[in-house]
Every structure is written in C-alpha cells, then in structure tokens.
Amino acid sequence: MNAVRLHAFGPAENLTYERTDRPVPAPGQVRIAVAAAGVHLLDTSLRQGIQGPPAPLPDLPTIPGREVAGTVDALGPGTDPAWLGRPVVVHLGLAPGGYAEYAVADAARLHPVPDGLDAAQAVAMIGTGRTTLGILQFADLGPDSIALIPAAAGGIGTLLVQYAVDAGATVVALAGGPAKTARAAANGAHLALDYTDPGWPDAVRAHHPAGATVLFDSVGGETARTALGLLAPGAQHLVFGWSGGPLDLTDTERADLTARGITTQGVLGPVMLRRAGGDDPLRLLETRALAEAAAGRLRPALTRYPLAEAAAAHHALETRATTGKVVLEPGS
Incomplete structure (x- = not known):
C-alpha cells in the first residue's frame, strides 16, 4: 500500500510518500480502506519531535495520523x-497509522458513518467535532451571550461559531485575512473581524461596549491578552490552545481579571472528560458530534489534500494557510 512515513523528526519535508506493507488486524480489530485521514496540529509537533500531552513521541519510523474514515475490508x-x-x-487514540491507504483499529472504537456525511466530514467530527462538543460543555450559551471567538475559520472555530449562532448568542469572530473573515461571516457570525488589522479591538468596543460574556481561547499570546480586555464583568475565559504563543499575564493583569470577576479555565484533558461523564466520555462526545453533523446543525469546514501531499498539508497548517479541518484523501 501507499503510506506517508516519518523516518526522522524534523520539518514537514521529512514526511515521505512510499510503499509499505498493509497492516494486519489483530484479534478484535478491523482493517479500514482509508478514504480520509485527519491532520491535527498535534501531528506537526510530534513530527518535529516535540512531545506534549496527550500523545508521546512515536517510535520511528512511523506512519502518523490518528483519525480515519473508510470502509472495513478485513x-x-x-x-x-x-x-x-x-x-x-474512528479515532485511533494514541496509536498512529492514519496517513495510509489502509489502517487498523479496534472494533470497539468504530462508529458507522452517518447518512449524509462523507468520509472527510466524518473524520472532522470524530476528532475536531468531539473536542468542540467537549469545550461547549463549559459554556451556557443563549440569547444573552456575546461570544468572542478567535481562530473562527479554523476547524474548532468554525463549529463554535455555528453552535453559538444556533443557540441564539451574538458572535464576534476573529480570523486572519479577508477570506477567512468572510467564511466566519458566512457561518453566521454577527461581527467578523480581521485580527491582523490593529483596529479590531476598537470595532468590538464600538459594537459591544458592555463587553463579551465568553472568550473561546485557542490562540493565547497577544490576541488573547487584548481579547481579555474586551470581556464584560463576570465573563468566562475558556482556554483550549495557544497557537499564538503562551499568555504570560503580569500580576497586575491577573489582579484586574480577578477584580472584574473573570474566570479563566482550561477545558481540555481530564476536566473535559469528567464533565462529559459516563463510562466512556470520549465515545460519548464522538457520538454527539457525529449526530450534530448528521442533523445539519454543525457543518465542518474542510481543506483537502491528496495523501501524497501530506508534507504540503503540514506546512500549510503550520503557517495558518488552511481553513477548517485538514484532511488527507488517498487516491485523490
């Protein structure tokens, strides 16, 4: 079969498209003829040899990728x-192997692809969708909510905008460049602003002088620092990423947030799973995400690449040149 393999940690160019043996399913497993494989920002860190939760560095050589959809063939x-x-x-969990024409998975983790979704859409929801539903457990959105959403044209950001609009909230979306802000507006954002324009904070203040009630923060850095100053007293700051760098607040800034009653909470990892509840919280979130997409309430945005162009997909994701979920498609 054809697969993308990594023989040495490093730049995107270290991902090579080559021939290798088809995997053989073990007891309790299936083999999937892959139609779509998800690319996650975590994949780019692991490719560089940067270890971080929740995944350890893989043994090399490896076939990256942890989200696949296709047809069971063995x-x-x-x-x-x-x-x-x-x-x-299926989400493969900590086991890699998704960037390939065939992958193996535990049958217990499989979900049937709902009617009306193609493989790429299903892949987007099994990973990005489940994370989005997990984040939204911490926000009680309704008509009185004003949601400030950076990275609003990304995989999670797109779904957050759609969900918040459907819940009746007012949505202020931030994205990089006119094409991405146009996408956020098309998803229903009431105000879509280019965060590369230094005037964006003034635009938020002009439209919502009382401040936003919740900040969905996946970017950190200076964008998050500025956004915190646009929150209303008692607002929520929900943290689930730091693509723009760490948010290093001064003691004075932290004291100001406390005085304004603004709560900051990280919402990934164990806290998300505890909130989801049940014996298998990840599967519960996956099931919910697929159901939301099947019902048309959540519509994942996709950037599709042929499997052979995995290196280009990684480079585009790292340079913020993609919109929505990045997906590799064998045979395209």
Whole structure:
C-alpha cells in the first residue's frame, strides 16, 4: 500500500510518500480502506519531535495520523463479521497509522458513518467535532451571550461559531485575512473581524461596549491578552490552545481579571472528560458530534489534500494557510 512515513523528526519535508506493507488486524480489530485521514496540529509537533500531552513521541519510523474514515475490508480473529464492508469512522487514540491507504483499529472504537456525511466530514467530527462538543460543555450559551471567538475559520472555530449562532448568542469572530473573515461571516457570525488589522479591538468596543460574556481561547499570546480586555464583568475565559504563543499575564493583569470577576479555565484533558461523564466520555462526545453533523446543525469546514501531499498539508497548517479541518484523501 501507499503510506506517508516519518523516518526522522524534523520539518514537514521529512514526511515521505512510499510503499509499505498493509497492516494486519489483530484479534478484535478491523482493517479500514482509508478514504480520509485527519491532520491535527498535534501531528506537526510530534513530527518535529516535540512531545506534549496527550500523545508521546512515536517510535520511528512511523506512519502518523490518528483519525480515519473508510470502509472495513478485513477482520481480525473474533471480530464481529457485521462490520465487514461498512463505512466507518474512528479515532485511533494514541496509536498512529492514519496517513495510509489502509489502517487498523479496534472494533470497539468504530462508529458507522452517518447518512449524509462523507468520509472527510466524518473524520472532522470524530476528532475536531468531539473536542468542540467537549469545550461547549463549559459554556451556557443563549440569547444573552456575546461570544468572542478567535481562530473562527479554523476547524474548532468554525463549529463554535455555528453552535453559538444556533443557540441564539451574538458572535464576534476573529480570523486572519479577508477570506477567512468572510467564511466566519458566512457561518453566521454577527461581527467578523480581521485580527491582523490593529483596529479590531476598537470595532468590538464600538459594537459591544458592555463587553463579551465568553472568550473561546485557542490562540493565547497577544490576541488573547487584548481579547481579555474586551470581556464584560463576570465573563468566562475558556482556554483550549495557544497557537499564538503562551499568555504570560503580569500580576497586575491577573489582579484586574480577578477584580472584574473573570474566570479563566482550561477545558481540555481530564476536566473535559469528567464533565462529559459516563463510562466512556470520549465515545460519548464522538457520538454527539457525529449526530450534530448528521442533523445539519454543525457543518465542518474542510481543506483537502491528496495523501501524497501530506508534507504540503503540514506546512500549510503550520503557517495558518488552511481553513477548517485538514484532511488527507488517498487516491485523490
């Protein structure tokens, strides 16, 4: 089969498209003929040899990728034969192997692809979608809410905008450049601003002088520092990323947030799983995300690349040249 392999940590160019053996499913597993594989920002860090939660560095050589959708084409011993030939989507967890024409997965983690979704859309929801639903557990959005959403044209940002609009909230979306702000507006954002324009904070103040009630922060850095100054007393600051660098607040800034009653909370990892509840909170969030997409309430944005162009996909993701979820498609 064709696959993308990494033999040495480093730049995107270290991802090579080559021939390798098809994987063989173990007991309780299936093999999937992959139609779409998700690319995550975490993949780019692991490729560079930068270890961070939740995934350890892989042993090399490796086939990256942890989200796939396709058709079950082979079964391991003891696996339910009803899966054979079915379109499925799965998050592989900590096991890599997604950037390939075939991948293996535990049958217990599979979801049937809902009617009306293609493989790329299903892949977007199994990872990015489940994270979005997990984040939204911490925000009680409604008609009185004013949601400030940086990176609003990204994979999670797109879904946050759609969900907040559907909940009746007023949405202020931030994105980089006119094309991305136009996409945020098309998703229903009431105010879509280019964060590269130094006048964007003044525009927010002009439209919403009382301040936003919740900041969905995936960027950190100076954008988040500025956004914190645009929050209303008692607002929420929900943190789930730092693509723009760390948010290093001074003691004076922290004291100001406390005085204004603004709460900052990281919402990834164990705290998200505890909030979801149940015996298998990740699967619960995956099921919810797929159902929201199948019902048309959430519509993932996609940037599609052929599998052979994985290096280009990584480079584009790292330079913020993509919109929505980045997906690799074998055979395209």
